[in-house]
Amino acid sequence: MGDGVRSPDAKSTLRVCALYPDLMNIYADRGNLLVLERRCAWRGIGFELSSCGLGEHFDAGAHDLFYLGGGQDRDQRLCAEDLIETKSAALHAAAARGAVVLGVCGGFQLLGHNYALGNEQIEGVGLLDVATVRGHGPRLIGNIAIELSPGASAGEEREGRVLAGFENHGGRTTLGERQEPLGRVLRGHGNDGCSGYEGARRGNTIGTYLHGPLLPKNAWFADWLVALALGVPEGELEPLDDGIEREAHLSALRAARV
Numbered sequence: 377m378g379d380g381v382r383s384p385d386a387k388s389t390l391r392v393c394a395l396y397p398d399l400m401n402i403y404a405d406r407g408n409l410l411v412l413e414r415r416c417a418w419r420g421i422g423f424e425l426s427s428c429g430l431g432e433h434f435d436a437g438a439h440d441l442f443y444l445g446g447g448q449d450r451d452q453r454l455c456a457e458d459l460i461e462t463k464s465a466a467l468h469a470a471a472a473r474g475a476v477v478l479g480v481c482g483g484f485q486l487l488g489h490n491y492a493l494g495n496e497q498i499e500g501v502g503l504l505d506v507a508t509v510r511g512h513g514p515r516l517i518g519n520i521a522i523e524l525s526p527g528a529s530a531g532e533e534r535e536g537r538v539l540a541g542f543e544n545h546g547g548r549t550t551l552g553e554r555q556e557p558l559g560r561v562l563r564g565h566g567n568d569g570c571s572g573y574e575g576a577r578r579g580n581t582i583g584t585y586l587h588g589p590l591l592p593k594n595a596w597f598a599d600w601l602v603a604l605a606l607g608v609p610e611g612e613l614e615p616l617d618d619g620i621e622r623e624a625h626l627s628a629l630r631a632a633r634v
């Protein structure tokens with residue numbers, strides 16, 4: 377990425393870096409990575425998966441897509457400290473050159489400014505202008521569906537597309553004044569249970585509470601991420617027989633009563 381458009385026909389390779397896959401992996405996050413790998417393989421696109429754990433550094437130019445999943449509070453604290461100390465500068469540099477950064481649930485929270493747990497504040501990397509506070513009310517749990525925001529949609533042709541998944545979070549996330557949400561809640565709680573917003577997007581950095589996992593239930597969104605990370609128009613990706621994937625998406629929509 378960053379050197380111009382790359383065509384899948386030229387045997388492109390999607391280079392993915394999973395951040396803390398041993399610690400931030402409680403919501404079937406490996407399923408999201410598997411979907412990316414399989415959909416690349418079916419199209420003849422190469423796929424390279426590497427991991428970066430506690431104390432490890434990475435080359436900001438060596439990956440096209442970074443993935444940060446969800447974790448327990450204890451593990452999230454460890455990862456947050458390490459993210460600031462060893463990875464923040466490189467992750468900011470990668471995002472600045474256009475690499476895709478996807479954070480799900482706890483990963484979404486760590487992409488923001490901070491996560492307040494009572495008197496404790498966990499610092500994030502600030503790629504997204506969001507802040508999270510552990511709410512005093514019940515956890516926000518259930519099936520959820522969101523309509524992508526026009527400012528955060530997967531291309532003009534994707535406006536109005538709906539993501540479906542499952543949410544389970546005690547944190548309430550608020551957006552900064554100029555921060556665009558990923559989408560508008562159709563069913564479910566969203567970022568804070570009251571704003572009607574879900575997730576956030578800034579450039580190619582995306583955060584969301586949707587898991588369950590996210591990409592198997594929304595294969596079209598996985599394709600958009602692949603195209604975005606490779607720097608090619610989504611229409612250049614070879615069409616796939618997505619009968620099963622469409623049924624999975626429809627099933628998730630029905631579960632959310634959409």
